[in-house]
Amino acid sequence: MTEPTIATPSELAPRVRAGAWLTLASGLAGLFVSAWLVRLKFGADHLCDASGCPGGDDGPACAEALASGWSQVLGLPLAIWSIGHVFTTMWLAVAVLRRRGPLAEVAARGLLGLGVFGFAVSLALGVHAFTSFAHMCPLCVGLYATYTVALVGALLVRGAAPTCPEGHAKVGAVRAALVWALTTGGLALAYQLAARSVTCPPPPPDPPPVTxxxxxxxxxxxxxxxxxxxxxxxxxxxxxxxxxxxxxxxxxxxxxxxxxxxxxxxxxxxxxxxxxxxxxxxxxxxxxxxxxxxxxxxxxxxxxxxxxxxxxxxxxxxxxxxxxxxxxxxxxxxxxxxxxxxxxxxxxxxxxxxxxxxxxxxxxxxxxxxxxxxxxxxxxxxxxxxxxxxxxxxxxxxxxxxxxxxxxxxxxxxxxxxxxx
Known part of the structure; x- marks a missing residue:
């Protein structure tokens, strides 16, 4: 059975190539920001380090975001779910550029769905932060921006799907879901194991009088x-x-x-x-x-x-x-x-x-x-x-x-x- 192809390299529309590369670039930025937010959240919750992200003379600008109940889902930092989301979009963008394989059949539609979902979540979180926090977390704002760019990339890629034998679309969807599950699940497991293996430095003795x-x-x-x-x-x-x-x-x-x-x-x-x-x-x-x-x-x-x-x-x-x-x-x-x-x-x-x-x-x-x-x-x-x-x-x-x-x-x-x- 031959693999489906989108087109020959010369036939791939510049719009599609630009959208795929834009998605990849925003994904790299999103991975970095999400990983840094995981680090900050881990420090705040498990290392007695509530310093948050530095905001110059105005102090920690992300402390409110890190402490918010919206900063985690099902007991895991929201940034871990973000990494799984971003990594999956990057994988789909690569499938668009490769132009073959079952994953390429669902890549364009998957990028559009994930792009809309990511933008909607970012919009909800941004509105909540703007109306509830004294300071907007610059890292969070940066992450919202990467999701917006990813949606733009998905819109450019829209329609770039190959003609493939029956059943390949289902295989591609399963592979995309597997990429997300392995990435998110692996990170979640690593985070939980790390949380169990660390302890706060012992506090100094003799606390001050309680007033x-x-x-x-x-x-x-x-x-x-x-x-x-x-x-x-x-x-x-x-x-x-x-x-x-x-x-x-x-x-x-x-x-x-x-x-x-x-x-x-x-x-x-x-x-x-x-x-x-x-x-x-x-x-x-x-x-x-x-x-x-x-x-x-x-x-x-x-x-x-x-x-x-x-x-x-x-x-x-x-x-x-x-x-x-x-x-x-x-x-x-x-x-x-x-x-x-x-x-x-x-x-x-x-x-x-x-x-x-x-x-x-x-x-x-x-x-x-x-x-x-x-x-x-x-x-x-x-x-x-x-x-x-x-x-x-x-x-x-x-x-x-x-x-x-x-x-x-x-x-x-x-x-x-x-x-x-």
């Missing part, structure tokens, strides 16, 4: 959450966790919130030369510096000190100041916002005295230093929100068994997992 907490009787787990008052994702995740406190308490989990403004707050307690990662690079953030994140963090600590039991409510009120004009946090704005939480926190001098006091500054520096030590141990950069679910046995934290999480959804999964029972 903001939602406690339970006889706790079995502690959720240690580090947030920056200028971080929009921190605001969203803390709000979700506060709404989920009944679920946490039902599983014996306490919520401990630590402040980590990404700025040097007091040189006396944490000098700027220590506010660096393992490579000596500063861990500061442009928004944190320009919007007085240190002031907000100190105010959050003082809420609990001056109005015991209202610390988390005070932090939520401070997060709401993210909706105000820059600078987000000023003394007057903070006092007005916290005055609605408790009368004692409004104008009158007590809050200002606490913020300017040495105790609050020392407490904040201790909390910042703790996460910095964790970051230096893993060799990454600071990313917030960052959380660790830590077992408690006989009243003692089992820090060596700490499980990292970068989103409220992941925290709840760890808390409610059978292994946590």
């Amino acid at each position: 903001l907490a939602a406690t339970v009787d006889d706790p079995r787990l502690a959720v240690m959450l580090f947030v920056d008052p200028t971080c929009p994702l921190c605001r969203r995740e803390l709000h979700f966790l506060q709404q989920s406190l009944p679920r946490l308490r039902a599983h014996g989990a306490e919520l401990w919130v630590y402040m980590f403004p990404r700025a040097v707050c007091d040189e006396r307690y944490l000098p700027s030369h220590e506010f660096v990662d393992g490579d000596g690079k500063p861990q500061t953030h442009g928004d944190a510096r320009s919007n007085n994140a240190c002031l907000a963090a100190l105010a959050a600590l003082c809420v609990e000190r001056l109005a015991p039991g209202r610390g988390l409510d005070g932090l939520a009120a401070l997060f709401d100041l993210q909706d105000t004009e820059a600078p987000r946090f000023t003394t007057d704005k903070v006092e007005r916002a916290l005055g609605d939480v408790a009368d004692v926190l409004g104008p009158g001098g007590r809050l200002r005295t606490c913020i300017d006091g040495e105790d609050a500054a020392a407490t904040l520096a201790a909390q910042q230093r703790y996460l910095l030590a964790w970051v230096k141990a893993r060799g990454g950069r600071v990313g917030v929100p960052q959380a660790f679910v830590v077992p408690i046995e006989a009243g003692e934290l089992r820090l060596g068994e700490a499980m990292p999480a970068t989103s409220a959804g992941k925290i709840l999964k760890l808390v409610e997992a059978p292994a946590a029972e």
Whole structure:
């Protein structure tokens, strides 16, 4: 039986050749971006590295995308499914250029179907990111662009199908499906095996004193959450966790919130030369510096000190100041916002005295230093929100068994997992 052919090389339309090569080029770019996103997601979920992709002075621009529930499907990073999709389109593009074999019979139609599907998914994800995130992830935007180019290539290739013996189209479809299944399945298996074989670097001992907490009787787990008052994702995740406190308490989990403004707050307690990662690079953030994140963090600590039991409510009120004009946090704005939480926190001098006091500054520096030590141990950069679910046995934290999480959804999964029972 002879193999079907599209045409001789001289008869292959320039439009078809251009479309196939365009699909291949976009596929190579898509493979690179998808692989990098898998790496970032793996680090965030399994290596205690929530640094995300760097965004210059504005900090990690992909942290929200990596922490989103939309970043994975069936427990696997969305980027793994993307690699399977992109690799299959590249394989079909090669079949178009080769112009023979059963795969060539379905290549044009397969490229068009995959192109439309990829573009539709990219459009949905892009709209969600634009309407939900404070920053668009540049890697994600790049991936959306590659899918758009792949659709253009598929439209150019449209109609380039050979005349082949009956049954070859079915064989070609099966081969295309097999390429996708082997690629995606192999990557999924490798990812799961890698996830089981790695552990976070052990955290430093002696965590700082808990200032903001939602406690339970006889706790079995502690959720240690580090947030920056200028971080929009921190605001969203803390709000979700506060709404989920009944679920946490039902599983014996306490919520401990630590402040980590990404700025040097007091040189006396944490000098700027220590506010660096393992490579000596500063861990500061442009928004944190320009919007007085240190002031907000100190105010959050003082809420609990001056109005015991209202610390988390005070932090939520401070997060709401993210909706105000820059600078987000000023003394007057903070006092007005916290005055609605408790009368004692409004104008009158007590809050200002606490913020300017040495105790609050020392407490904040201790909390910042703790996460910095964790970051230096893993060799990454600071990313917030960052959380660790830590077992408690006989009243003692089992820090060596700490499980990292970068989103409220992941925290709840760890808390409610059978292994946590």
